[in-house]
Amino acid sequence: MSNLSEKAKGLLENKVVNVVIGYEEGPAGITRPAFITDPVKADKLVYHEKCLQNLAVYLTKPEVKKLGRMAITATLPVMRSIMMLISEQQVTSDDIVVIGISADAKLLDIPGIDVMQGIIEKSDLANPSKDRDILAELNKLGPKERFEWWEKELSKCIKCYACRQACPMCYCTRCAVEVNQPQWIPVQSDIQGNMEWHILRAMHLAGRCISCGECGRACPVGIPCHLLTMHLADQTFRYFGVHAGTSDKMKSVLSVYEPGDKENFII
Amino acid sequence: MGKELKRIKKDSLERLYNHLSVNRRIYAPVRTPDNKVEYRYNPAFADVTFDHIRSTLSVKNLVFPKVENLLYYTVTKTETTVAEADVNKIRDVVLWGAHPCDAAAYDILRSIFCWDIIDTYFLKRLEKLVVIGLSCKTADEYCFCTSVGLSPDSSKGSDILLSPLKNGDFRAEILTEKGSKIVSSQPSLFEEYPGEEILVAEVRKKFDSDLVTKNLSANFEHPFWIENSLRCLGCGACAYVCPTCACFDIQDETKGKNGRRYRSWDSCGFGLFTIHTSGHNPRSVQSQRWRQRIMHKFSYMPERNNSLGCVGCGRCSQGCPVDMNIAEQLEALQSI
Numbered sequence: 001m002s003n004l005s006e007k008a009k010g011l012l013e014n015k016v017v018n019v020v021i022g023y024e025e026g027p028a029g030i031t032r033p034a035f036i037t038d039p040v041k042a043d044k045l046v047y048h049e050k051c052l053q054n055l056a057v058y059l060t061k062p063e064v065k066k067l068g069r070m071a072i073t074a075t076l077p078v079m080r081s082i083m084m085l086i087s088e089q090q091v092t093s094d095d096i097v098v099i100g101i102s103a104d105a106k107l108l109d110i111p112g113i114d115v116m117q118g119i120i121e122k123s124d125l126a127n128p129s130k131d132r133d134i135l136a137e138l139n140k141l142g143p144k145e146r147f148e149w150w151e152k153e154l155s156k157c158i159k160c161y162a163c164r165q166a167c168p169m170c171y172c173t174r175c176a177v178e179v180n181q182p183q184w185i186p187v188q189s190d191i192q193g194n195m196e197w198h199i200l201r202a203m204h205l206a207g208r209c210i211s212c213g214e215c216g217r218a219c220p221v222g223i224p225c226h227l228l229t230m231h232l233a234d235q236t237f238r239y240f241g242v243h244a245g246t247s248d249k250m251k252s253v254l255s256v257y258e259p260g261d262k263e264n265f266i267i
Numbered sequence: 268m269g270k271e272l273k274r275i276k277k278d279s280l281e282r283l284y285n286h287l288s289v290n291r292r293i294y295a296p297v298r299t300p301d302n303k304v305e306y307r308y309n310p311a312f313a314d315v316t317f318d319h320i321r322s323t324l325s326v327k328n329l330v331f332p333k334v335e336n337l338l339y340y341t342v343t344k345t346e347t348t349v350a351e352a353d354v355n356k357i358r359d360v361v362l363w364g365a366h367p368c369d370a371a372a373y374d375i376l377r378s379i380f381c382w383d384i385i386d387t388y389f390l391k392r393l394e395k396l397v398v399i400g401l402s403c404k405t406a407d408e409y410c411f412c413t414s415v416g417l418s419p420d421s422s423k424g425s426d427i428l429l430s431p432l433k434n435g436d437f438r439a440e441i442l443t444e445k446g447s448k449i450v451s452s453q454p455s456l457f458e459e460y461p462g463e464e465i466l467v468a469e470v471r472k473k474f475d476s477d478l479v480t481k482n483l484s485a486n487f488e489h490p491f492w493i494e495n496s497l498r499c500l501g502c503g504a505c506a507y508v509c510p511t512c513a514c515f516d517i518q519d520e521t522k523g524k525n526g527r528r529y530r531s532w533d534s535c536g537f538g539l540f541t542i543h544t545s546g547h548n549p550r551s552v553q554s555q556r557w558r559q560r561i562m563h564k565f566s567y568m569p570e571r572n573n574s575l576g577c578v579g580c581g582r583c584s585q586g587c588p589v590d591m592n593i594a595e596q597l598e599a600l601q602s603i
Contacts, residue, residue: 032590033498063552162502178539187518188334188531218588220504
């Protein structure tokens, strides 16, 4: 039994938590989220390079919360999401036990939020390098060409909202697109409706996106929509010097005014 | 009409394709640079794929577009005028190379859209559609057509079904009047069929759908639903890639004095799908929505429409970001 499974088994046997959220191998050979409530089944838990999904999305799902106190397998993006969720008062640190996993797939002991904060601060918080490269290429294009590139990509969108549902920071029970009096965003999936949706989603995540890339991974038609929010994460750091999900007391940079804020981008 | 068997050579197939593309829209599968398969209007024959397993999206959009205008209106201080969308403007389409699962889906959609009130938009599009099916030479782990009463060479829903032969030629099954018309427009392309065997994929039968249907009606309340849907994110990917999911939303969109009423795809997986004006939501949690998806296709539809609501294409499972594998769950539901 792996260290991870043993840790999970101990937490469940000693009734520290009611459920451990982690990854398991599905029968079709796809690694997927698992919710272990029975210590006997803790050996189903795995961790390897294919365990990419950001599990923090489940911390705010009603039926998962109903299971009771949770432990969660947490790589860096999950830890950063937890920080964001705490800072936005969606979870409290008392609700969850974090089973940290380092970049080289080793278990990390995280007895408290301050330890997690220390781990995050020591990590590389920039966007993943492959996405940085694509963004750099896109930024070389002129505004017209870039707009056309996005128009082409977003024309594939079918408005299934997998990007929204997979995102730990999109926890609203009623999204702005589901408000129809007035109708803020066109419901239909055509180029206008798709563009407005993706722009709205990106703006709502500016300064909140922790660059996990889950939205792009979830997209069934392969739109790299994570590049929009990652670009804004980049911009937030550039103008405000802040990476999202680095402190449990963080205030959203786009919601607060600080006298020291750079104002050089205001026309 | 009884089916007729012919042989069509690979180069004759190209001539047939080009003949059908003249002054007509032909919707055919092509591979994209990122190795996905999508259907496009009038691609060059050289770009059309014959060896794909499944396209990312189904081809239901030909009869049920993701956005369909229903009527247009103008509102002034004194009067409101309304004009219905003109179904006579719906154009002919030839669907080329639809696999048997996708071709069979049109009958299921018909059983939904023409259940009581006839949906004229849907029916007109179906009338204008000619389906040239293509049997499957290859399949993968997601395929389960043989568990839902179909097969990789099932002719249901096709007007002509092409099946690959060893030497690169195809067997053509002429199945309907629409199919015969195509043959008689280009008779020289269709030759005598000498009776060679077709190349057809093997698809393992994963579950007995009758048993699933029987078990579902007795297990509306069962811990299975919560246990097996905790990871479901509640997006609409499964419904939107599905060839038989038919739910839609109707919206009015007004710009100044003019506006339109349209319908667009919707999904029972969304939290707001069943919310009442009062605020009450009879399917308030995701397990109830996941149960609805399976119940609708494997219990309610067999009971009311006399057919399963699934063709076993496997798109929902492949498209799901969290591996909500429907065949795996149906297999488990046999012995619930």
